[in-house]
Amino acid sequence: MQLGLYLHIPFCQQKCFYCDFPSYANKEGLQDEYITALSSEIALQGGLLSAYSINTVYIGGGTPTVLPIHLLTNLIQTIQKKFKLTNDVEFTIEVNPQTINREGLYRLYEFGVNRISFGVQSFQDPLLKRIGRIHTADEARQIVCDAASVGFKNISLDLMYGLPKQTLDEVEYSVREAIKLPIQHISVYGLKVEEGTVFAKLEEQNKLFLPDETLEDKMYEFVMKQLPEFGFERYEISNFAKAGFESRHNLKYWQCLPYIGLGAAAHSCFQNKRFYNEQQVEKYIQKIKWERNAVAHEELLSHKDKVEEFCFLGLRKKTGISCREFMDTFGYELKDLYGDTIENLKRKKLLSELNGQIFLTSLGMKYGNQVFCEFLLDS
Ligand code: SF4
Structure with missing residues (x-):
């Protein structure tokens, strides 16, 4: 990997x-x-x-x-x-x-x-x-x-x-x-x-x-x-x-691919976890010196987190998100979960669909945050 x-x-x-x-x-x-x-x-x-x-x-x-x-x-x-x-x-x-x-x-x-x-x-x-x-x-x-x-x-x-x-x-x-x-x-x-x-x-x-x-x-x-x-x-x-x-x-x-961040305040996403280091330079130096680890916060990504991020991070790209990739990653259809949301956003001309890709229109690019909110799930 x-x-x-x-x-x-x-x-x-x-x-x-x-x-x-x-x-x-x-x-x-x-x-x-x-x-x-x-x-x-x-x-x-x-x-x-x-x-x-x-x-x-x-x-x-x-x-x-x-x-x-x-x-x-x-x-x-x-x-x-x-x-x-x-x-x-x-x-x-x-x-x-x-x-x-x-x-x-x-x-x-x-x-x-x-x-x-x-x-x-x-x-x-x-x-x-x-x-x-x-x-x-x-x-x-x-x-x-x-x-x-x-x-x-x-x-x-x-x-x-x-x-x-x-x-x-x-x-x-x-x-x-x-x-x-x-x-x-x-x-x-x-x-x-x-x-x-x-x-x-x-x-x-x-x-x-x-x-x-x-x-x-x-x-x-x-x-x-x-x-x-x-x-x-x-x-x-x-x-x-x-x-x-x-x-x-x-x-x-x-694309929600794994990365490691090192240094003060650096964020990482790796092995189903998100974590970040101490932000204060002095604290970061001390923690590395004495504890050999400067992580200030760590959280396990839930299924809900992963689904939401797949959608709203993926939709930032011009190519958007792939229905096939969603199926391969999560084991069920994107539209089983977001069918109504997607249709509603298409009607508002904020999303479009072609060959199994769902992506922002140019209007959607402008109002991206509004679209992303629609992909947040109830806990
Ligand atoms: S303060 Fe530093 S990090 Fe922030 S925008 Fe200016 S140069 Fe970049």
Whole structure:
């Protein structure tokens, strides 16, 4: 059996104003200790999971590239030594432009990283400042070109819309700038104001100035129409790729395939269980040091959990869910359980069906959460 491996690096140079990920600015002092703890966890889990091979690795965060390059390359070597990686492993690292240079990218490439995901969000400097990003648009353009020139052939870029005071022209400009770059994959997210962020505070004080619903709809429609015209097919609600460049690691999440997450706050899904590690960096380090295990919570997946996740994670993909696969997995027909729900959502033009696949229509993609709620079962 093959597994995905996720590693979490919880450090950032500065906290972006919209971000509620488990990542911290001003904890550089803990980097060495953290990498020591993470390396122990890798060694431990590599031993326990020696019967499995790893076909996707994803180093995310946080900003992995705030680590000095020698710490990062040591980490990569530890992964390669302790786990059995397949020859065709997809090895991704997240990069915030401005935290790495061409030389650093070259080192990552030499050490076996073969996919980069750049957080760019916009190509307008005033907007980048307004959302707390530390890089400029030019720095983003330059580093993406550098990545291609050192040899990376699988490059992804993140963009956002619905940002404070963002105009439709600005979204159009950013999308057009992105597709001029040598990239194969784009993720696009609409802003959601999350609790505990700078934006949540500004919203409370009525100082956030978000685009209204009509304008945000126009932004969304533009992105969804424009990217496929330039060869970026929408294969998941927020993800677009040129043929053959879909993220194999992220597809595991939506296909309910097993993955192991290591590091502070990292989540895993393995052997019918979901579990996650301590989120606080200090606690994570201590737990690994003294208990050799940093799991903070673990739960056994019930039949109900598995059925629901099969549906609402699977429906995120353009291809949706397969009635045959449902039958093979659970031993009864999808429509025995969800027949009325599916017919009802088809009538509302939110779902469609073709050759035994049930999938979201373009309207359904827009109102995905509403559809997913319909697949929740009574306990
Ligand atoms: S760089 Fe990424 S992880 Fe760090 S604060 Fe910004 S959005 Fe969050």
